[in-house]
Amino acid sequence: MTLPTLRRTLQPAVGAIAVLLALSACSSSDGSAGASAPSSPPAGASSAGDLKGTVTVFAAASLKESFTELGKEFEAAHPDTKVTFNFGGSDALAAGITSGAPADVFAAASPKTMQIVTDAKAAAGEPATFARNQLEIAVVPGNPKDVSSLKDLTKSGIKVALCAKEVPCGAAARKALDGAGLRLTPVSYEQDVKSALTKVELKEVDASVVYKTDVEAAAGKVEGVEFPESAGAVNDYPIVLLKDAPNAGPANAFIALVRSDEGKKVLTETGFLNP
Incomplete structure (x- = not known):
């Protein structure tokens, strides 16, 4: 067989091989044959690595021991975060928030003091009761x-x-x-x-x-x-994300910890009642 004839014979085969290789590459990028492509995470979802920065929590003075413990647990679970607290009288904290003090979360020792914040439209949503105290x-x-x-x-x-x-x-x-x-x-x-x-x-x-x-x-x-x-005269303790929270994502995660089974465990160990 002459060289020109050999070239004409091989060209269709080379083309077919190229097509097969291209199809194989597409199949590898999409996953194994017959498997569906992995779904994207839901909007707003965040993993531990997504949580970064400082979470500033204004909390009633009676929460000092339990929240300090929960703050340490949160930082251990999310190494790129830091939780800072401002503990004090709930009325004074509420007044600070409505006056523009930068904070992410407010945890009050009564619904009445929480209402100061909600009435001022400073809360991002509805407060949730997470504990009671006697x-x-x-x-x-x-x-x-x-x-x-x-x-x-x-x-x-x-x-x-x-x-x-x-x-x-x-x-x-x-x-x-x-x-x-x-x-x-x-x-x-x-x-x-x-x-x-x-x-x-x-x-x-x-x-x-x-x-x-x-x-x-x-x-x-x-x-x-x-x-x-x-x-x-038992007091309900509500918690809420603040409307102008500088770090809303991690702040929401901290609130979730407070309301979780682990949060309830820490709170009851320090004497609080379940809501």
């Missing part, structure tokens, strides 16, 4: 004044600190006192529950009406005295 009397270790009831706080010679009435713990204490028909004049009104507790820790007062969670957090520094009237 009052307890904190007394100096050894209970030298022998406080055993809410009524005992009204006795002469017993110095008491209460949260200010604008603060959820103060409003709850007032509700319990009113429900029992008791009148009490404290030696001081404090701007958040931790400040009221500190008065007892420093033995500046004999007792204070705080939350069970705060008594547990200060174990060894104070003793707790339960009282039945507290059942009528």
Whole structure:
């Protein structure tokens, strides 16, 4: 066979092989034969690697222990994030948010203080209740004044600190006192529950009406005295993403952690009640 004839014979075969190779390449790029192409992730979905930056959380002072723990867990799960907290009286935090303080999440100690934020259209959606908290009397270790009831706080010679009435713990204490028909004049009104507790820790007062969670957090520094009237003054704790959140994606993920089974576990371990 002459060389020109051989070339004419091979050309159709080479073309067929090229077509087969091209089809094989397309099949490899789309997956194995008969398998459907992988679907795209749903809109808005984020993986651990997508969460980055700082999440700023404004939270009621009584959440300090539980939220600090949850913040550490969140950062461990999402190494490119950092959670920073501003703990304080819910009313003061709400006022800061409505005045433009930059924050991603607000967790309040009562629906009333949360309403300050929602009424100002500063929330991105509907707040969700994630925990509840009940009052307890904190007394100096050894209970030298022998406080055993809410009524005992009204006795002469017993110095008491209460949260200010604008603060959820103060409003709850007032509700319990009113429900029992008791009148009490404290030696001081404090701007958040931790400040009221500190008065007892420093033995500046004999007792204070705080939350069970705060008594547990200060174990060894104070003793707790339960009282039945507290059942009528339990506070719901709502949480919400803020409308102008600088880092909304990770903020939503933090809220999801708070509301998850793991979040509930941490909260109940520090004395909170399930919603």
